[in-house]
Amino acid sequence: MSVDNLLDLLNPQQLAAVLNIDKPVRIIAGAGSGKTRVITTKIAYLIEKQHIDPSRILAVTFTNKAAKEMKERVLQITNNENKSPFISTFHAWCSKVLRIDGKHIGLKDKFLIIDSDDQKRIIKNAIKESNIELSENDKKTFDKKILYKIKQWKEESVDPSEAILSATNQFDKNFATIYRLYQNTLLENNSIDFDDLQIYVYQLFKNNEDILNKWKNSYDYVLVDEFQDTNDIQFSLIKFLTINTNHLTVVGDPDQTIYSWRGAKLDIILNFNKTYTNAISIVLNQNYRSTKQILDISNSFIKNNKHREQKEIFTNNKSGKKVVLKECKTRVSEASYVASKIKELIKQGYHYKDIFILYRMNAWSQDFEKELTNKKIPFQLIGGIKFRERKVIKDAMAFLKMISIKDNLSCQRVLGLLPKIGNITIEKIINFATVNELSIFDLITNENKDLLHTITKNLDELVEVFKKAHELYLDNTNIEEILKYLLTQSGYEDKLKIKNQQDDLDNINALYDQLKRFDDEFDPKYYGEENKLIAFLQEEALTSDIDEAEQIDKVSLLTIHAAKGLENKVVFIVGLNKDIFPSRLSETKINELEEERRALYVALTRAKEELFLTYVKGDYSYISQSELKPSKFINELDKDLYDFESSFLDDQIHDSNSYTYTPSRINDTLKQHNLYNVGDQVVHTLFGKGIVTKIINDQLQISFNDSSYGVMMIAANNSALSKL
Numbered sequence: 001m002s003v004d005n006l007l008d009l010l011n012p013q014q015l016a017a018v019l020n021i022d023k024p025v026r027i028i029a030g031a032g033s034g035k036t037r038v039i040t041t042k043i044a045y046l047i048e049k050q051h052i053d054p055s056r057i058l059a060v061t062f063t064n065k066a067a068k069e070m071k072e073r074v075l076q077i078t079n080n081e082n083k084s085p086f087i088s089t090f091h092a093w094c095s096k097v098l099r100i101d102g103k104h105i106g107l108k109d110k111f112l113i114i115d116s117d118d119q120k121r122i123i124k125n126a127i128k129e130s131n132i133e134l135s136e137n138d139k140k141t142f143d144k145k146i147l148y149k150i151k152q153w154k155e156e157s158v159d160p161s162e163a164i165l166s167a168t169n170q171f172d173k174n175f176a177t178i179y180r181l182y183q184n185t186l187l188e189n190n191s192i193d194f195d196d197l198q199i200y201v202y203q204l205f206k207n208n209e210d211i212l213n214k215w216k217n218s219y220d221y222v223l224v225d226e227f228q229d230t231n232d233i234q235f236s237l238i239k240f241l242t243i244n245t246n247h248l249t250v251v252g253d254p255d256q257t258i259y260s261w262r263g264a265k266l267d268i269i270l271n272f273n274k275t276y277t278n279a280i281s282i283v284l285n286q287n288y289r290s291t292k293q294i295l296d297i298s299n300s301f302i303k304n305n306k307h308r309e310q311k312e313i314f315t316n317n318k319s320g321k322k323v324v325l326k327e328c329k330t331r332v333s334e335a336s337y338v339a340s341k342i343k344e345l346i347k348q349g350y351h352y353k354d355i356f357i358l359y360r361m362n363a364w365s366q367d368f369e370k371e372l373t374n375k376k377i378p379f380q381l382i383g384g385i386k387f388r389e390r391k392v393i394k395d396a397m398a399f400l401k402m403i404s405i406k407d408n409l410s411c412q413r414v415l416g417l418l419p420k421i422g423n424i425t426i427e428k429i430i431n432f433a434t435v436n437e438l439s440i441f442d443l444i445t446n447e448n449k450d451l452l453h454t455i456t457k458n459l460d461e462l463v464e465v466f467k468k469a470h471e472l473y474l475d476n477t478n479i480e481e482i483l484k485y486l487l488t489q490s491g492y493e494d495k496l497k498i499k500n501q502q503d504d505l506d507n508i509n510a511l512y513d514q515l516k517r518f519d520d521e522f523d524p525k526y527y528g529e530e531n532k533l534i535a536f537l538q539e540e541a542l543t544s545d546i547d548e549a550e551q552i553d554k555v556s557l558l559t560i561h562a563a564k565g566l567e568n569k570v571v572f573i574v575g576l577n578k579d580i581f582p583s584r585l586s587e588t589k590i591n592e593l594e595e596e597r598r599a600l601y602v603a604l605t606r607a608k609e610e611l612f613l614t615y616v617k618g619d620y621s622y623i624s625q626s627e628l629k630p631s632k633f634i635n636e637l638d639k640d641l642y643d644f645e646s647s648f649l650d651d652q653i654h655d656s657n658s659y660t661y662t663p664s665r666i667n668d669t670l671k672q673h674n675l676y677n678v679g680d681q682v683v684h685t686l687f688g689k690g691i692v693t694k695i696i697n698d699q700l701q702i703s704f705n706d707s708s709y710g711v712m713m714i715a716a717n718n719s720a721l722s723k724l
Contacts, residue, residue, distance in 0.1 A: 003048045006041045006077065017249070017282045018042045021050065021221070024242070024279035026272045027251040030313040031298070031605035032289025032567070035251050036066075039225055040073035042249060043085060047078060052220050054078075057085035058241070060093055061225035064542070066565060067092070070225070090234055092542045094197040097204070099538075101211050105204050110534060112191040112407050113541035117394060119147060119182075119193060121409065126181035132174050146178050153179060154195040155233060155263050157202070189407045198233045205240045216241050226565075227252030227272075231263035239275065248276070254309045255302050258561060258599045260591075270309060287313050287605075289567055291320030294611050297641040298604040304636045305594045323611045323642040325634070330619040331364075333647070335371035338572050341612060342377055342555060345570055352378055354569040355555045358603050360581035364574060365557050372555065382558035388540065392496070392504040396511055397540070399486045400479070402441055403469040404533050408433070411440035417492060420458040428455045445470070465489040479533050480515040560603045571607035573600070576615040578629040600633055613642070618696070627696050676700055676716055681724040687712065689724070 582596035
């Protein structure tokens with residue numbers, strides 16, 4: 001389709017957003033308002049009508065999924081692969097900059113981007129090396145706390161030496177010490193973490209005017225998608241490239257800013273015109289996604305936020321069904337209600353893949369997983385263990401990194417997988433390599449075998465395998481072939497077969513498929529890298545999206561944050577409970593409460609045709625540590641815009657396929673409940689003696705004599721419990 005034809009399809013606001021190119025443009029794009037069409041049409045317009053060289057257009061967004069979709073749409077319009085601008089995530093663009101100019105701040109071009117698993121291992125090693133004494137409680141959470149603190153320091157451009165100098169107490173000094181050891185390990189392994197990507201580019205541009213001007217002069221136009229998710233460093237990078245030009249378009253929706261915990265700043269998009277004083281603002285307020293009923297309740301709800309850009313979203317879509325708000329007695333009955341509704345929807349002609357179940361926190365999915373399984377409803381859990389985070393895939397990737405990048409972290413992982421090589425031997429190899437200023441890979445593959453033989457002779461056969469694999473890498477052999485050679489000749493694949501670990505073997509085969517596709521489609525011009533394996537490792541390191549919903553006929557279970565940018569015909573938003581949604585921590589802070597409200601707005605606007613909201617009233621929850629009550633957000637929903645379904649005991653009796661409530665089970669539960677009263681002395685076979693302090697439905701709150709168990713909630717019909 002030609003650009004002229006595309007322009008004819010745009011509404012007046014969309015057309016203005018595309019045609020305005022002489023001033024900075026801020027596009028406030030309401031949910032479902034066609035922002036991707038606007039961005040891609042504008043890129044095509046710049047290329048086809050303004051004759052801007054595609055290589056001089058930069059478009060950045062926040063997810064690989066969005067970047068891929070934008071690339072595909074632009075290609076459909078221009079129909080010419082040579083007319084494709086650089087469209088990527090912020091992190092991928094930063095990686096490109098550093099691979100070209102990172103040497104100016106001490107980085108080598110083949111640096112490794114470590115993942116969260118590697119980060120945790122480095123932190124644990126740093127804690128061990130520092131000899132910091134931690135209490136049992138601190139040991140459980142220290143690595144998470146220090147990683148969060150390191151992220152904060154990096155976002156504020158605080159280096160380890162500055163962190164140490166600013167420490168005012170022993171706790172801060174411990175954190176700063178770990179930070180220094182962590183950063184030293186990265187430098188020793190020519191590695192960086194995800195936060196370093198943007199920070200290093202910021203430092204590079206700030207301290208090297210020639211480098212900044214080179215990159216600034218590389219682009220005639222810059223576009224930024226999902227601008228509401230921008231943090232201070234990202235905005236600084238945008239300003240470096242565009243502050244003295246008019247050639248910038250940013251697109252976002254302040255009402256969908258839900259990532260402040262990642263550093264996103266709402267005021268960046270709200271105050272854009274204070275930085276770019278001649279900017280124009282255009283509001284896309286026509287929704288093409290949802291029915292009027294869904295939009296009305298969404299619009300009405302988000303108006304409860306005060307710190308926002310006022311806009312009213314409308315639609316010309318046909319009228320649909322009224323939104324349903326369902327009250328449930330227990331979390332189990334909530335799951336059962338949703339499962340039963342799904343059965344009804346399938347009978348009405350929907351497919352399983354047309355349905356989302358959204359929740360504020362991952363912990364809320366458990367009962368839904370059980371109920372859907374028992375009712376034989378196919379589902380996929382989005383955001384569970386991602387493919388690349390499975391152990392067997394991490395093992396395979398470590399083999400590939402070891403023989404190419406030669407980083408010590410990957411070498412240590414591989415050595416730990418090999419027979420006859422224990423932890424003591426690995427420790428000796430690490431120390432020997434450090435003393436001799438060699439990488440672990442260079443030590444074990446050294447022509448002088450006597451070096452390694454002073455520690456072990458158990459690696460002799462495998463060393464030849466590693467050398468051969470390294471040669472295959474240097475020859476730019478297909479990655480699939482290299483990995484197959486490594487996993488078969490090292491004995492790794494045989495070990496999986498002997499242990500009959502079919503799931504792991506299936507995952508390895510899936511990785512082979514992925515590698516074959518990459519080998520077949522590899523284009524060195526696109527990656528700016530001649531070696532296939534290096535290009536593949538770079539791309540994998542930058543793939544940080546949560547697992548995308550596969551296009552298979554299954555219900556998708558996912559958090560609201562994971563659903564951002566997605567849409568579906570039917571959406572269930574579950575767990576609308578006090579202390580769950582909004583979270584307990586947000587209740588007392590207006591900014592955080594408004595972000596929680598925006599999160600629910602995002603969830604509401606994912607629905608295209610039907611929308612169901614559910615909450616639990618009365619059941620006890622360990623998550624909230626109390627009896628469950630409705631969310632305060634429910635009172636903010638306009639009662640005229642939804643149908644309310646109450647919940648009575650009879651409502652909870654579902655068909656026999658349900659694992660939950662049946663008449664006999666309910667009667668048994670009631671009988672057990674009646675055996676106990678507040679104040680009863682009880683004994684539990686595991687926890688010992690205690691006293692009943694509260695009764696909620698069929699749950700007993702028991703204060704146990706043994707203080708290590710404290711107060712617990714136990715079902716009245718628990719066979720391990722009896723009255724004294």
